[in-house]
Ligand code: ADP
């Protein structure tokens with residue numbers, strides 16, 4: 302393969318739904334003429350779980366510790382999951398070597414050095430990155446140019462919006478340092494909060510980042526998770542699966558790249574006060 306793969310990063314507050322969205326996106330892309338890879342960049346190493354039958358695959362860090370660093374070790378850290386999606390977990394740092402973000406970066410460097418994506422003919426890479434970007438370590442995938450197209454997962458909850466705003470701030474900071482990563486979209490992972498659509502639309506306008514996906518909250522997500530599967534694998538004919546397919550389609554066709562705006566914390570609070578009347582008792 303001559304072209305380098307498209308590389309996107311999924312950011313957002315911890316627990317907001319990044320890994321669920323990443324895995325369903327990977328699974329959807331695998332049905333849409335792509336050979337995707339998903340790279341979990343979280344020492345918890347639970348990103349690709351539902352792509353590999355509910356298993357926890359050994360991480361790059363673990364494999365290096367166990368077998369030593371070699372091309373084979375790195376190649377053997379890539380697993381074929383559902384519909385041949387390539388599943389990789391960076392894992393944490395070697396014991397005693399501190400910063401988890403640094404551990405993630407080391408793993409990503411080996412993926413590049415040993416041409417993992419070329420070897421497996423990958424044309425679309427999803428980096429699923431721990432937490433929000435405020436911890437400098439987890440900015441590594443974009444700071445070092447591994448991914449230059451950033452999607453932010455958020456709900457209409459204060460802390461999720463606060464984290465999303467911080468991520469936008471980091472993208473601005475990187476831009477001022479000459480790093481080419483840009484915001485490409487917001488993904489709304491719904492929580493059935495009052496007025497959530499209008500809150501996210503207003504937030505999207507304020508930050509100048511378009512909404513590329515609306516994912517309903519659904520028990521189907523938990524059901525498929527318990528089976529160790531994505532929604533795409535377990536319940537492919539449902540409306541929920543359709544939403545992930547639509548997200549994949551929107552991302553494939555999305556040309557929007559922006560250095561986003563940011564808002565003051567008060568503006569987020571005002572936005573929630575304005576629309577979410579259940580907050581005001
Ligand atoms: P993150 O990777 O951002 O930490 P996860 O993807 O692990 O978050 O999601 C946290 C939990 O939220 C998961 O256990 C998952 O079942 C649940 N979840 C995510 N998205 C949805 C949704 N759309 N509907 C219902 N539950 C969801």
Ligand code: MG
Nearest residue numbers: 319320343348
């Ligand atoms: Mg996760």
